[in-house]
Amino acid sequence: MFLRRTLPLLVSAIFGIALILQFFVPHPASKSFYNLMLDWLIIVSAFTYLIAVQSTVELHFTKIKRKVEGWQYSIIVLVSLFVTALLGVFGGAFMPTTLWMKIFPSVKPTDTTPLMYTYLYMQMPMQSTIFSLLAFYMASAAFRSFRARSFDATLLLVTAGIVTLGRVPLGEFIYKGLPDVVEWILKYPNMAAQRGILIGVQLGIIATSIKIILGIERKYLGGGK
């Protein structure tokens, strides 16, 4: 019980308070303490990546073993994982001083390492592809939201119409002052609403932090009381 509950709560409280105090102390000793904490965070995170790899391998290996639906994709995941890792370990991310070239002296320096090649010509296009889906999802979500079923929805529809129109050259062509109207909408009513939410969020963050430091909030440790 002490190791599972009391110790983590004590660590949270002590380091929570220490880092609050650190915020007010600009002395190098305080900065060193902060950097030490960051180093610890990086070290702990590095170990958790091993757990992440173990989780991924176990999950996909089980899928392949049990031949669950779409198990072929799991092979791609595992092959990609190991090939990328090997390319990184032996080839490095940047040329010319890589372990790869030391092992294979015949390999001449190029602008792109195999790892960077996979990043630039495989990962990046895949990322862009997923990101580009957003435009279509926005259109479908906007279509549903902007149906004028109630006063609120109508207000949303009209405002969105004005803002959309004011952001393109056609809007300015129709009415010269439209971009200014859009600017006003974004700067005042929209910003006021956003700030209202943000004040609540910040107070919520402070409240949660105090509860964590005082040990009142402990759900994040797992379980309840």
Added chain:
Amino acid sequence: MLKRTLLLIVFLILSISLFSENDSLIFLENQTPFEGFAITGKDIPNDGGGGIEIEWSFPDSLDNFFLTVLRKDEAGNNSIVATDLLVSSKQVRDVSSEEDPSRVKDGTKYYYTGILSKKMVDEDFLNMLISKENGYSKNGIYIFNNDTFYVTAETDAIISKASWFNLSRIPVVISLILISFVFLYYLNLAKSGKELYIRKINGLDAVEEAVGRSTEMGKPIMYILGIGYVTDIPTIAGLTILSRVSKKVAEYETKILVPSYDPVVMTTAQEVVKEAFTEAGRPDLYNKNDIMYITQDQFGYAAGVDGMMMREKPGAVFLQGLFFAESLILAETGHSIGAIQISGTTETAQLPFFVAACDYTLIGEEMMAASVYLQKEPMMLGSIAAEDLLKVFIMVLIIVGFVLSIFAYGFNIGIFKNLFDLLARALQV
């Protein structure tokens, strides 16, 4: 007239003789372009040491001139702090950096001198001034290759030192004490048995409905914690709600899938779900592999979760945590498979997407209040009451600021201007 001319010639000959090795240099000692021609320096306040601020206040007519700042340490070593700064910039900082951590040493005496010139400073002239033999102790006018340079007198010794307290953060200390006091007061009030009210939050009331519906359909529940880290409060709030959802899942004997973006969040989520299943009396239903790591790539994560949604077709999708551009990609996919969706985030830019695509959305602070709402413990309710009181306080401040600014700048009334500036200064960090 003749006497004055003779005197000037003698003075010039004397000055030239000082630098006889360089024929193109003329020096007029103690001559200044205007009265009070000097630079000043001071230790940068509220810093971690290793920093000195040099300031000057020259007439506006010299704004387009250049100023070069030189430094001499107590051992007599000269160096250049900055060259050819526009006079209008009014100040420069001589600070240690990561590249040069011992540039300004705490406790060492430094003396600064400025060189004012109409043209950019000549490199040979500068090298000559900072050379060990000449130093730059002589202030006055230097004419070098027909260009005129005005050199200030050395500043007094300036010593840099590290501060133990950042005085500019006093408003934060006051706010911290005030907020902590209000929280502790309400926590005590709640502890003493005073009944506190919390309004209905539809999104949280719908948790049971969502889990129940999913169970009836024989489908799993998907819980997405977003792309935050365990150090982010919204992620912690998401984990709190996960605990409640997992308990319901265990009670209904259904399955929960938690695809994770960060390995630390994944391990924490595993622990939370395991404890919730144990609390519900069904530890046998817990499967560690249901809380899995996807990737730490934003759109890779979105693609992985979307694929899982399309394959597993969950009956309920919870999106609780920190979301950015992937929010709508996830929410729209959830909508397309007909899942009941309950979302929550503190990111204001993503809230409209969630409102558009999900059945229920916890807006900002509602998410933070979730743990209180779900547990309904008096101690927890106390923190909500404290938050509300602080919100009232902030509202009053905004209204006071608004009224003051109208009277100060709308009606141009001096006393209100002073009051408004006082309020702005008090709130400034």
